[in-house]
Amino acid sequence: MHEIYNLVTGPLAWLAWGIFIVGSIYRLAIMYILAKKKDGPSLAYMSWGFSLRSIINWLIPFNALGWRRNPVMTVATFAFHICLVLAPIFLLAHVALWDQFFGVEYPVFRENVTDIMSMIVVAGGLVFAGRRLFQKEVRYVTTCQDWLILVIAVLPFLTGILAYHQIFNYQTMVILHILTGEIMLAAIPFTRLSHMLFAVFTRAYMGSEFGGVRRVKDW
Amino acid sequence: MGIQDRLIEDVGLREGVKRLTEDKIEQVVQAVLKGETGARLAAYNEICMRCGLCSEACHFYLSHDGDPSYSPVGKVQQTMAVLLKKKGRVSPDFIYGMAQIAYTECNLCRRCVHFCPVGIDTGYIMSTVRRICHKLGVTPQYIQDTAHSHSATFNQMWVKDDEWIDTLQWQEDEARDEFPSLRIPLDKEGADIYYSVIAPEPKFRTQLIYQAAAIFTAAGVDWTMPSEPGWDNSDMCMFTGDFEMMGRLKRRHFESAQKLKVKRIVMGECGHAFRSVYDMGNRWVAWKMYPVPVIHSIEFFWELMKQGKIKLAKKYPGPVTVHDPCNVVRGRGHHEKLRELVRFLIDGDIVEMASNREHAICCTAGGGVINCGPPFKNVRLAGSKAKAEELKATGVKTIVAPCHNCHGGLEDTVHRYKLGMDIKFLGDIIYECMEKPS
Numbered sequence: 001m002h003e004i005y006n007l008v009t010g011p012l013a014w015l016a017w018g019i020f021i022v023g024s025i026y027r028l029a030i031m032y033i034l035a036k037k038k039d040g041p042s043l044a045y046m047s048w049g050f051s052l053r054s055i056i057n058w059l060i061p062f063n064a065l066g067w068r069r070n071p072v073m074t075v076a077t078f079a080f081h082i083c084l085v086l087a088p089i090f091l092l093a094h095v096a097l098w099d100q101f102f103g104v105e106y107p108v109f110r111e112n113v114t115d116i117m118s119m120i121v122v123a124g125g126l127v128f129a130g131r132r133l134f135q136k137e138v139r140y141v142t143t144c145q146d147w148l149i150l151v152i153a154v155l156p157f158l159t160g161i162l163a164y165h166q167i168f169n170y171q172t173m174v175i176l177h178i179l180t181g182e183i184m185l186a187a188i189p190f191t192r193l194s195h196m197l198f199a200v201f202t203r204a205y206m207g208s209e210f211g212g213v214r215r216v217k218d219w
Numbered sequence: 220m221g222i223q224d225r226l227i228e229d230v231g232l233r234e235g236v237k238r239l240t241e242d243k244i245e246q247v248v249q250a251v252l253k254g255e256t257g258a259r260l261a262a263y264n265e266i267c268m269r270c271g272l273c274s275e276a277c278h279f280y281l282s283h284d285g286d287p288s289y290s291p292v293g294k295v296q297q298t299m300a301v302l303l304k305k306k307g308r309v310s311p312d313f314i315y316g317m318a319q320i321a322y323t324e325c326n327l328c329r330r331c332v333h334f335c336p337v338g339i340d341t342g343y344i345m346s347t348v349r350r351i352c353h354k355l356g357v358t359p360q361y362i363q364d365t366a367h368s369h370s371a372t373f374n375q376m377w378v379k380d381d382e383w384i385d386t387l388q389w390q391e392d393e394a395r396d397e398f399p400s401l402r403i404p405l406d407k408e409g410a411d412i413y414y415s416v417i418a419p420e421p422k423f424r425t426q427l428i429y430q431a432a433a434i435f436t437a438a439g440v441d442w443t444m445p446s447e448p449g450w451d452n453s454d455m456c457m458f459t460g461d462f463e464m465m466g467r468l469k470r471r472h473f474e475s476a477q478k479l480k481v482k483r484i485v486m487g488e489c490g491h492a493f494r495s496v497y498d499m500g501n502r503w504v505a506w507k508m509y510p511v512p513v514i515h516s517i518e519f520f521w522e523l524m525k526q527g528k529i530k531l532a533k534k535y536p537g538p539v540t541v542h543d544p545c546n547v548v549r550g551r552g553h554h555e556k557l558r559e560l561v562r563f564l565i566d567g568d569i570v571e572m573a574s575n576r577e578h579a580i581c582c583t584a585g586g587g588v589i590n591c592g593p594p595f596k597n598v599r600l601a602g603s604k605a606k607a608e609e610l611k612a613t614g615v616k617t618i619v620a621p622c623h624n625c626h627g628g629l630e631d632t633v634h635r636y637k638l639g640m641d642i643k644f645l646g647d648i649i650y651e652c653m654e655k656p657s
Contacts, residue, residue, distance in 0.1 A: 031258045038257025041502035058336060065578055066272045066334035073272065077336070131271070137280070138271035140220070140287030141296045146269050195266035199337040202262050206338030213497060215552030216577040218332055 001171050008178040009097075016182030023189030024197055031198065047208045054207020055200065057219040064219035072127065080124025084153065087117035088181070093164075115164060118157040125154035149192045155180040221288045222297055222316035227323075229594045231360030232315050239311040239355060247354045248307025256347060263339045264303055267292065273341065276331040278580050279324055282604035289602075291331040291341040294320050298348045318357045321348040323595040324602070327458075327586035328545040333578055342586075346460070346499075353460030361592025365455040368418075370464055373448035373471055375455055376418035384446050386421040390429045398656060401436045403428075406479060407443035412519070413481040413511075414444050415472065417453035417489045417623055424623070427487065430650040434520075437656050438528035442485075449475025452486050454495035458587025462503050469500030469509075476511045483512040485519045488644050490546030490622035491585060497551060515547050517621050520645050521556045524563050530654040537567020539643075540613040542629060543579035544622035552577070557645075561619050564648050572609040580606050582620070584628020600635045603628065607636035618642045 035043055058064050067074040088094055090109040098104040109117075128150055131138045159180055163173035187193050210218035252260070274280050274290035287293045298317045301309060309317075327342040335341075352358060358366070368377045378386075384405065391403040404410065414435070420427050435442050444450060449471040456464035476484050486492055493515055495501075501509050523529050541561055548554045554576040561569055574580045583603035588595070610618065610632070618633075618640050620626055626642055633640045 031262065034261065035258035038255075039259050041505070042259055044507050054338070058338075064333065064336070066276075066336060069275050069334070070272055073270070128270075135271065137274040137285060137287035137290050137293065138269065140290070141269045141271065141292045143269065192265060192268060195268060195337055198262045198266045202266060203336075203338040205259070206332060206340060209340075210332070214550050216549060216554075218338070 001175075004175055005171070005178075008175055008182065012179070012182055016185045019186040020188055023186070027189045027194060028197055031201075042205060042209075045208050045212050046205065047212050050208045050211025051204030052207075053211060054218055055203050057217070058203060066219075073131070076124045076127040079120050080128070083117035083120045083124070084157070087114045087121065087157070090114065111164075115161065118161050118164075121157040122154055122161065125150055125157075145192055149187070152180070152184050152187050152191070153193065156184055220286060222320050222324075223312075225598075226316060226319060227594050227598065229319075229359050229591075231358050231363050232318050235318075235352075235355065235357030236311045236315045239314060239357070241308055241310060244309055244311065244314060244355060245307040248302050248309075248351055251347070251351050251354060252303070252307065255350065259340075259343065260299075260347060263344060264300065266337050267295070267339055268337070269296075270336070272336065273331040273334045273339075276334040278326075278330075278583055278605040279602040281580075282602045282606075289324060291325075294325055295341060295344050299344050302348075302351070314352070314355060314357055317348060318352040318359070321345050321352060322359050322362065322458075323588055323591050323598060325586060326545070326581045326583060326588050328581035329549055330545070330578065330581060349458070350460035350462065358459050359591040359595070361594075362455055362459055362587050362590040365590055366459045366461050366464065369451075369454070369456050369468055370461075373468065374418035374451035375453045376422040378418050378421055378451075380448065383421060383450060386425060387428065387444060390425060390432060394429050394432055398433060398436055400656070401432055403432050404443045405446045407441075409480045409482075410443035411441040411482050412443075412485045413476045413479060413483070414442050414485050414487070415450055415452040415476075415492075416444075416487040417492055418451040419453075419623060420487065427644065427646055430644075430646045431487065431516075433655070434523075434529065434646065434649055434653065437530075437653055438523045440523070440528075443479060443481065445475045445479060447475060452484075452492040452496075453489065454492055454500060455587060455590055457495045457499050458491070458590065462499075465495065465500050466503040469495060470504055473510050481511065483514060486513060486515050488516050488621040488623065488646060490544040490550070490624055491587075494546040494550050515551065515553060515621075517547060517553045517557050517560065517645065520649060521560045524560055529649060531564070531652050532654045533652050534566035535564050535617075535643075535648045535652050537565040537617070538570050538615045539565055539567070539617040539619050540570050540572055540610065540615050541575070542572070542582065542618050542620040542622075542625055543576055544620065544625045545579070545581055545585055547622065548579060549577045557619075557621065560645065564645075564652060570613040570615050572613055574609060580609060582606060582622075582625040582628035583632070584624045585622075589624060589627050589631075596631070599628070600631055603632040604636070607632050607638060610640065611636070611638055616640055619645065619648070621645050 061074055061078050062068050091114045092108045092111050095108045132142045159173055159177035163177050206218050210216055273292050277291050279289040283289045298320055325345045329342040331341045365375045368375050387403045394401045452472055454468050496513050543554050583599050620642055629642050
């Protein structure tokens with residue numbers, strides 16, 4: 001057990017972070033080079049102002065038409081993404097690890113807060129899964145990749161909750177939690193989770209076109 | 220559920236597909252994907268989360284009781300997603316269905332953009348599918364005929380050079396009974412405005428040229444029309460995917476205006492031609508800013524009205540509803556000017572449809588869909604059920620729609636769903652209500 005723990009917190013952690021960081025930079029760089037080479041007529045119209053206008057407006061819940069027409073999805077999406085990003089960053093146990101390995105310290109959320117946030121991520125994942133199963137327009141277009149990334153995104157939180165509450169074997173759960181977290185990190189640049197990297201640019205581009213060329217809002 | 224369950228016989232698609240082999244398809248798809256697309260398509264394909272939020276944006280989806288194969292993402296899933304996954308190695312039968320979706324079940328209206336959290340432009344994806352279909356030689360016969368006409372005559376309707384001038388002179392002659400001083404000035408160098416129309420105007424909506432001439436005369440506008448090819452601002456090649464010809468058309472249009480040294484181009488009440496200028500044709504010929512300023516007649520009429528150049532003898536009886544054409548509203552932000560102008564012209568209120576302004580539901584004719592002709596008419600009208608319901612809910616008798624395509628589509632919709640509504644161009648109303656000089 002200790003050896004496996006050392007493996008997942010040592011070499012595998014370095015590998016996962018390495019793939020995540022280097023992979024993300026690589027993918028962004030390659031995409032930018034491709035855009036420069038092939039999407040000149042689009043890049044020419046990019047604008048900071050309209051990009052930010054679009055991004056900000058889409059970050060306001062129930063502001064965009066798409067959000068307004070789908071309240072359940074809107075609540076689930078916002079809650080899921082906010083918790084998914086913030087809970088791991090401000091979790092006490094994670095910050096303790098940063099401190100232990102690198103001497104980095106910063107404020108944390110209370111443990112019951114991150115616990116609830118993790119549950120929200122799992123609940124959000126269940127809403128998404130429910131839509132994939134029961135909503136026909138979503139089921140029609142769902143592919144294996146969509147299920148895969150949903151599982152990849154939810155598992156670290158599910159195992160985290162189980163470990164925190166010491167359900168099943170604690171050590172096994174912690175190892176599974178770390179492992180699934182690492183899988184998620186490494187998967188970000190190379191699966192549909194890459195929407196984390198690219199969505200800001202596609203949104204910015206659409207905002208620029210709608211603001212600068214078409215002279216209307218895009219939300 | 221899917222395109223293969225609803226294939227429609229079209230001679231253009233059928234004959235085109237007959238000439239294909241999997242090798243040829245693969246080669247063409249790869250050529251377009253590698254040569255013409257880039258990060259935009261790659262990113263769209265990768266980050267679409269298949270969340271289905273775009274579904275409710277699409278009138279085809281809404282009108283077919285939520286059939287998911289009509290949703291924007293459903294259409295992408297049946298076309299571009301397959302091409303990318305299989306790297307272009309698909310069967311000729313697949314191409315038939317793909318062409319039918321791209322040309323006849325998507326109006327490229329871009330309403331779905333307002334529903335997509337990550338900003339995916341399905342209109343662009345469908346245009347790229349059409350581009351591939353064009354290069355494969357698989358296009359619906361009717362719209363291909365108009366594209367051929369563009370190639371041969373530089374106008375959409377096979378109007379011959381002498382017929383064009385003859386038609387203008389005929390309208391001038393007719394109008395002089397009503398307005399003895401009226402002229403349709405041809406090739407007047409240095410005029411304030413160059414008025415360009417779409418070829419269906421001289422072909423079968425000739426009264427629109429008459430009305431425009433009457434309005435410009437009454438308002439004392441210094442205007443001209445060209446006698447040579449270039450006069451047609453329409454662009455069906457943009458919709459078939461014949462981008463080479465699209466570029467030539469835009470160039471010819473602007474060059475004919477430059478030759479006459481006009482100050483600006485005023486385009487008639489057409490939507491898609493405007494899209495060709497601001498969005499697609501100009502980019503194909505690598506103009507970030509086009510060489511002659513272009514405005515749509517909504518703007519121009521609005522200006523004339525603001526400057527008091529058009530005097531009204533009466534107001535048009537309202538209330539009315541306003542249809543917002545995608546290419547001049549969602550495409551160019553003219554919704555408020557349109558409403559200001561309509562309020563000026565009518566006696567009564569504007570009753571808004573449930574979806575309006577930049578969120579308006581498409582007329583189901585645009586994007587070249589109506590131009591695909593009779594084989595697809597019933598599908599198109601089934602797709603406009605959502606629009607018909609919104610129109611009916613307004614309870615008014617008049618629709619103001621400043622776009623030829625929208626007119627064609629809305630006329631069919633009003634007829635099919637027995638809405639009993641009249642559809643008016645801005646020019647119709649202005650001409651009817653203005654003080655007529657004697």
